[in-house]
Amino acid sequence: MAAGSPYLRVSYAETNRIFPEPYQRVVVTAALVALLAVPFFGSGYLLHLMNLTFLAVIGAVGLNLLTGYCGQVSLGHASFMAIGAFVTAILTNLYAAPFWLAVPASCIIGAAVGFVVGLPALRFRGIYLAITTLAMHYAIIFILTTYQAKFGSSATAGISIPAPVIGSWQIEGGRSWYYVLLLTGVATVLFGLNLSRSYVGRAWVAIRDRDIAAASVGINVTRFKLLAFVTSAALAALAGSLGAYFSGVVTVEAYTLELAILYLAMIIVGGMGSIAGSVLGAVFMTLLPFWIEHGFDMLPPNWRLGSTSYGLQEAAIGIVIILFLLFEPKGLIEIYRRIALYFERWPFRYRELSPAERR
């Protein structure tokens, strides 16, 4: 280890570390300990919110691997989650499959669907791909709606799922779910971080930046694009499957296009092409409706008109997407990076050159 400047890296292993700075390791350890301790003093409401956030983190990391790293826009993520949820519902209800079998099976089926949805990506880029995944979304949801109407307990009630059991431990209630989801969330984040710095992640970034150049340096574009879709869909199906267990009921109405857009909003707000960004975005977008709700509670009663609060929660997603794309396109993580850079360089000032100055 070279002494002297903390920015001096003398090996690739050092630059590739997940947390290169010592303070980052301290902060992350402290955060993990704090997260483990939350159930001992947090209220049930807080635990519920955090559980929702962990579910969102799993889905957002998956989408960011596909859209942020590999550059393939997907509007079909809600349908992947629906696939995960429905496979879980079918397996538990029809075959009485245990938790440890139903969840991986949902991931595998989700991955298979992701493979099929990813096939058009071999032909299209950008907006055409987005339109294709949009059509795929409607097709999958249409099939599931038909299934639900035929085999569900009733056309609207959806399919209920019993609480999962591992060994003799029944996962029920906010606290036990908290640990299951925290574990899965942390595992997903670690998986994403490791994948993104491996040759797979580097191949994805190369394809995102210029697929022709990537192909010419020997990256198998077909394989890696499909791999991105498969990985991403598997993670989305994981989130869908766990979410189905968590809520105890599966209805196709929960998996709208708005949900897919919400996940896109998460990675835009958090930061495209950054795992930490997906976590930040997932936290932000999950808590946003609750903040608006609280803000509304503070208003005088006669201002709270009927469904205005609900409408504003919806509108907030759109407003946040637009504001971030216009003013902070690299997301919340870029704000963090700027602040971190300021303190790292302190007392020296460092300013990024504008494109005009860089020329």
Next chain:
Amino acid sequence: MELLVSIIVLGTTYALLAAGIVIVYKASRVVNFAHGELAIVGAYVFYSVAIMMPGHSLPLTIAVTAIVSVIFGVIVYFALMRSLLGQPTFVAAMVTIGVAIIFKAAIVVVWQSKSVGVNLGRQILYTYPGGGRLTAVDLITVIAGVLFFAAMFGFFGYTRLGRQFRGAAENPLLASQRQVNVNLILALAWGTAVFAASLAGVLFGSRSMLSPQSTIIGLSGLTAALVGGLDSLRGAIIGGMLVATATFITARLIDPALSEAVPFAILLVVMCWRPWGLFGTPEELNRV
């Protein structure tokens, strides 16, 4: 005969929707995912204006709605799209999705998701032997569609501004060096597109009730635009008619429930077979 009229009426509505998407795409290479929302908000504006106008005067309502929708379009361009020029198409498309969400929420906030209908005239002009009816709305729809497309073809083909528009669509940089006001052209494109959307929305709302869920017609419009080719106004008409035909034939001959699936089924087929559409330019794919 009755089926044919229904197809033409629905097809005109889809073609108008597709025309708005095509005009914006042609001018700025932005696929507008907010089109269905803009259409339904336009219809809701029409409904509100009709209530406010003295004596519910129809011409006045139409004029006010048209002006409001053109202003909407121009605002969307200057407030959002202008600063996104030259950015990746994905960013612009995401912004239109954001616009879509805001407009859909506006229906909830402003109109409280009320289910309303627009009255353009429900007089029965003719009753078919089978019992079906030809109403005034059907006639108005077709006339409005023909007028709009005639105006568009005339504008693009024979006016100075229309020729400048096509020039700016082909190469904005060269056009601006030849004294073409590209900003004006793009604002005009958005204004026209939102006007077409509102027109389609009002015509749609005069035959079925409006609700936030009606915004799904944007998908039919997008399908129609893609079938015809995203950069072809001619294609919008053909695409609209084809989508309407497929929807009606599925509903009549196979299963009404399946007809909901028709737009995205066509979308998938077109994307696999001819992604640039019937009349579009194949090179388009390399630019996106």
